[in-house]
Amino acid sequence: MAARSTERLLNLLIALVSRERGYTRAELREAVPSYAESASDEAFERMFERDKAELRDLGYPIEEVSEDPLFPDDTHGHRYRIPRGSFTLPPLQFTAEESAVLALAANAWTDASLGELARRALRKLEPAIGGLPDDDAPPLLQPTLTAHEPSFEPLLSAVVRHREVRFDYLARSTDQLTTRRLRPWGIGSRYGNWYVVGWDLDRKDSRTFRLSRIMSDVTVTRKEFDPPEGFSMNEALSHMVSHAPARTVAVLARPGHALMLRRMASRQQPAAAAGEWDRLHIPFAETEILAEEIAAAGPGVVVPEDGDGTAPTMQAEVRAAVVRRLGSAAAAVAAFRGVPVDWTVKSRKGTRNKLSTADHLSRLLEIVRWVYAHQGAELEETARRFGITDQELIADLNTLFVCGKPGHMPDQLIDASWDDGHVYLSNADELSDPVRLTQPEASALLVGLQTLRTVPGGDSEAVASAIAKVAGAAGDAGVLANAVGARPITDTPAPALADVMATVRRAVEERRRIRIRYVVPSRDELTERVVDPVQVFSSNTHWYVRAWCLTSEGMRNFRLDRISSVEDAGPAGERPAAQEAAAASPPAPGTPDTVEVVLVTDRRSRWIADQYHATRTAVVRLPGGPRTGAAADHEAALIGFQTVEAVCALVTRYGGQLAVAGPDDVAAQVELWVNSALSAYRTSEQP
Numbered sequence: 001m002a003a004r005s006t007e008r009l010l011n012l013l014i015a016l017v018s019r020e021r022g023y024t025r026a027e028l029r030e031a032v033p034s035y036a037e038s039a040s041d042e043a044f045e046r047m048f049e050r051d052k053a054e055l056r057d058l059g060y061p062i063e064e065v066s067e068d069p070l071f072p073d074d075t076h077g078h079r080y081r082i083p084r085g086s087f088t089l090p091p092l093q094f095t096a097e098e099s100a101v102l103a104l105a106a107n108a109w110t111d112a113s114l115g116e117l118a119r120r121a122l123r124k125l126e127p128a129i130g131g132l133p134d135d136d137a138p139p140l141l142q143p144t145l146t147a148h149e150p151s152f153e154p155l156l157s158a159v160v161r162h163r164e165v166r167f168d169y170l171a172r173s174t175d176q177l178t179t180r181r182l183r184p185w186g187i188g189s190r191y192g193n194w195y196v197v198g199w200d201l202d203r204k205d206s207r208t209f210r211l212s213r214i215m216s217d218v219t220v221t222r223k224e225f226d227p228p229e230g231f232s233m234n235e236a237l238s239h240m241v242s243h244a245p246a247r248t249v250a251v252l253a254r255p256g257h258a259l260m261l262r263r264m265a266s267r268q269q270p271a272a273a274a275g276e277w278d279r280l281h282i283p284f285a286e287t288e289i290l291a292e293e294i295a296a297a298g299p300g301v302v303v304p305e306d307g308d309g310t311a312p313t314m315q316a317e318v319r320a321a322v323v324r325r326l327g328s329a330a331a332a333v334a335a336f337r338g339v340p341v342d343w344t345v346k347s348r349k350g351t352r353n354k355l356s357t358a359d360h361l362s363r364l365l366e367i368v369r370w371v372y373a374h375q376g377a378e379l380e381e382t383a384r385r386f387g388i389t390d391q392e393l394i395a396d397l398n399t400l401f402v403c404g405k406p407g408h409m410p411d412q413l414i415d416a417s418w419d420d421g422h423v424y425l426s427n428a429d430e431l432s433d434p435v436r437l438t439q440p441e442a443s444a445l446l447v448g449l450q451t452l453r454t455v456p457g458g459d460s461e462a463v464a465s466a467i468a469k470v471a472g473a474a475g476d477a478g479v480l481a482n483a484v485g486a487r488p489i490t491d492t493p494a495p496a497l498a499d500v501m502a503t504v505r506r507a508v509e510e511r512r513r514i515r516i517r518y519v520v521p522s523r524d525e526l527t528e529r530v531v532d533p534v535q536v537f538s539s540n541t542h543w544y545v546r547a548w549c550l551t552s553e554g555m556r557n558f559r560l561d562r563i564s565s566v567e568d569a570g571p572a573g574e575r576p577a578a579q580e581a582a583a584a585s586p587p588a589p590g591t592p593d594t595v596e597v598v599l600v601t602d603r604r605s606r607w608i609a610d611q612y613h614a615t616r617t618a619v620v621r622l623p624g625g626p627r628t629g630a631a632a633d634h635e636a637a638l639i640g641f642q643t644v645e646a647v648c649a650l651v652t653r654y655g656g657q658l659a660v661a662g663p664d665d666v667a668a669q670v671e672l673w674v675n676s677a678l679s680a681y682r683t684s685e686q687p
Contacts, residue, residue: 003399005357008034010364010403012051013082016062017430018405022081031406052080054358058365059438060087089434092128092469097462099129102470105448108145110610113153114444116359121441123366125473127373127434141505143451143538147194148607149211152187154218155196159184159483160439164201164223168216169209177215182207183225186233186483188450193289197236199225208236212604232482247284247311249318250304252277257300259519259526261293263564277302284318291321295329296653299676300524319681326678328656333674336600336659337667341636345619363388364396365435368414371425372432379421394418400425442474443484450484451538497543501536503566504545508533513569514547519562523645526564531556532572595641598661600634605657608650609637620661636661648673 011032015023029035029044038044052062063086064078094102106122109115122129147153151167158165162183169180184198185206193210200207251261255271255278262268265280284290294301303319363386370385371377383393397416404413404427415426437445449470452463471481507514515530531547534555538544542559549556550573600620601608609617614637621634641647648670651658660667 003360003395004034006360006364007399007403008032008047009051009054009357009361010399011406011408013055013060013361014404014428014430015406016055016060016080016082017084019081020084022063022065022079023406024079028080033408054361055082057438057440058358058362059436084430085433087433087435089124089128089436089473090475092125092473094125094129094466094469095462098466098469101449101452101463101466102129102445104142104452105445105466108143108448108451109444110144110146114145114147117441117444118448120362120366121437121445121470121473123370124434124437124441125470128469128473141508141536143448145448145451146607146611147211148611149194149214150603150606151211151214151218152194154220155184155187155211156443156484157440158218158220159187159196160443160480161220162224162227164221164225166219166221167214170213170215180207180209182209183227185227185231186236188233188237188447188484190237195237197233215603227479227483230482233484234482247314248281249284249290249315250306251280251282251294251301252304253280253297253301254278257524258297259524260521260562261297261301263519263561264293287317287321290318291325292653294318294322295325295655295677296521296649297524298648298652298673299680302680323678323681325655326652326674326681329652329654329659330671330674330678332656332659333651333667333671336634336661337671338664339600339620339661341598341600341618341620341661343616343618343636345621364400365431367393367396368400368425368428368431369434371423372428375424376422379418379423382423393423397423400428437470437474439474439480442470442480445470446481446484497561500560500563500566501543503568504533504560504563505536507568507572508536508545511572513572515567515569516558516563517565518558519564521562521646521649523643529556529558530569531558536560595644595647595666597639597641597647597663597666599637599639599647599658600661601637601658602634602656605654606635608658609635609639612637612639612641614639644669645673652677 011034012028015028015031023031025048028048029038035044035047038047056062060082063081063083065081066078102122102125106118107115109118155165157163164181164183166179166181168177170177181201182196182198183201184196186198187194187196189195193212195208195210197206197208199205248266251258251265253261258280261280261282265282267281269279269281271278282290294303303315303322305315305319367382367386370382374382379390379393383390386393388396397418400414401416402413406412411427414428415424417424446467449463449467467481474480504514506512511532513530513532515528518527518529519525520527530550531545532550533545533547535546536543537546542561544557544559545563546555546557548554599608608614616636616638618636619634620636644666647660647666651660651670652674660670
């Protein structure tokens with residue numbers, strides 16, 4: 001059925017492109033084989049309307065022209081056509097620097113569907129790029145993007161299509177669940193969190209929503225709207241952060257503990273006597289982000305009621321946020337400890353979405369354009385280019401072979417041959433021109449480009465010009481770039497991080513060895529390492545260096561904002577075979593596993609299974625069990641961690657979103673950690 005749908009769409013496209021005066025609906029029903037087989041007029045009408053929408057979403061502007069000016073609303077008298085040239089890529093030329101950043105942006109997404117959109121955009125731009133880079137040569141610097149939240153893709157679609165949405169939202173301070181109706185103007189990220197900004201139809205005002213607090217599926221309605229002229233997602237997010245009042249909170253920390261919080265502090269007051277705690281003064285912009293960091297530090301820190309000079313309301317606000325997070329974590333830990341997991345009940349990770357008709361048609365059209373430009377390309381090379389098997393490519397060529405202009409006589413069909421292991425296509429001239437980027441394709445590529453602007457100390461001139469050209473390739477005058485936060489930003493990295501990034505990048509490029517002092521949050525420990533760095537990469541807004549650690553004799557990833565100092569240590573050593581093999585594998589944040597833990601996650605934290613490379617996942621249904629609002633069934637994930645402390649910090653950081661089901665000794669340690677952290681807030685005595 002899927003193949004027949006793709007054939008129908010392709011035959012309709014060829015018909016609309018090949019005849020300048022177009023076709024009426026009645027003529028199309030006769031000209032397109034699948035339409036002629038429709039059981040009724042109503043079935044044909046529904047099919048035709050769906051197909052028109054699919055082709056328009058793929059970037060083909062279908063014109064509807066009334067033949068009778070006296071009855072312009074009579075659609076049965078309309079002629080439909082796609083003017084030749086209306087869908088082709090505008091004249092573009094990318095410089096070598098722009099081509100390089102485009103390749104980085106296209107490969108930034110770790111999500112399969114968004115990554116495919118970005119790579120499809122890159123393939124469409126290839127004629128203007130002058131060839132794609134060699135995938136076998138990993139870049140020395142590579143940003144990566146992950147949209148953990150299930151709401152990201154439907155919201156991105158609604159933003160680019162200007163459609164109203166509806167979802168259930170968990171309020172930041174009250175944990176109250178409400179249904180919100182929104183006209184989404186833009187989507188973007190700041191400090192590791194994704195946000196959508198738009199017009200709240202019930203509050204009659206603009207609002208910003210954090211995607212991690214959206215607790216239901218996002219319903220995209222058919223109601224369209226016009227976004228405000230001049231809207232900029234970057235300006236909206238920068239306003240949210242930069243115009244917040246200068247705020248500071250006081251935090252008490254055990255001597256020698258809370259090393260990450262100490263790095264964030266603007267001022268520290270050491271303990272006056274033995275048994276007392278140090279006082280840290282920490283500046284912050286968003287309460288919940290700071291509360292995550294404090295909660296993750298566990299029993300080693302507490303937010304006192306007395307801020308010692310800080311604003312009482314701010315002190316109380318942060319303290320309440322931490323207590324709420326720890327309380328939710330304690331409740332979840334108690335509820336899920338020891339819960340049985342049936343690993344035969346597979347989670348959504350065990351199912352793979354079938355290729356949609358639109359995606360299949362898009363791939364067929366890409367194959368036509370590629371082969372037309374590379375007649376005689378090897379079958380194996382062509383299949384590899386599109387990420388499919390030889391058999392899948394042959395099936396696609398067979399589909400092309402039975403499609404063509406209305407009449408479908410032998411001289412009207414696409415001619416495809418591959419008998420000698422080389423692919424040739426002809427009689428498809430109408431489909432061989434490079435096509436404009438669709439808005440979803442351009443959006444995925446633009447968000448990837450935006451991540452390159454956040455490289456500390458990076459030069460964004462090539463990125464800025466690439467963004468402008470990509471927006472133009474989608475037929476966009478800047479509205480789309482503004483909506484997905486791909487316009488210039490004013491945020492600047494901390495000088496210390498910029499210095500670390502510059503030194504590390506130079507070491508990667510010049511193959512130098514470096515000595516670093518590194519904070520290990522899971523052990524709350526400052527360590528010294530000597531490493532040979534091979535690549536700098538990012539995961540959303542956090543930047544890492546991938547390096548061969550001489551102490552561990554293995555490849556490790558170090559987060560740059562956790563490096564307290566870095567210095568040159570001479571030329572890098574010769575890479576042994578094990579190091580070469582490890583360097584060739586894809587980078588991913590994390591460290592070697594030593595403790596296997598069964599985590600139970602709710603809808604908000606299911607991304608953890610992907611981020612931490614779960615080896616098994618399963619659905620956990622708990623009728624009558626604890627649920628947060630409209631959260632869906634929980635899932636279990638078997639994940640390896642380097643230390644139990646890392647598990648503890650994860651549970652308190654995302655209070656209430658996840659818990660440990662087993663093994664029991666790990667669950668007991670996590671429960672003790674959470675309750676010990678919470679007990680400091682349940683007593684009138686301060687440390």
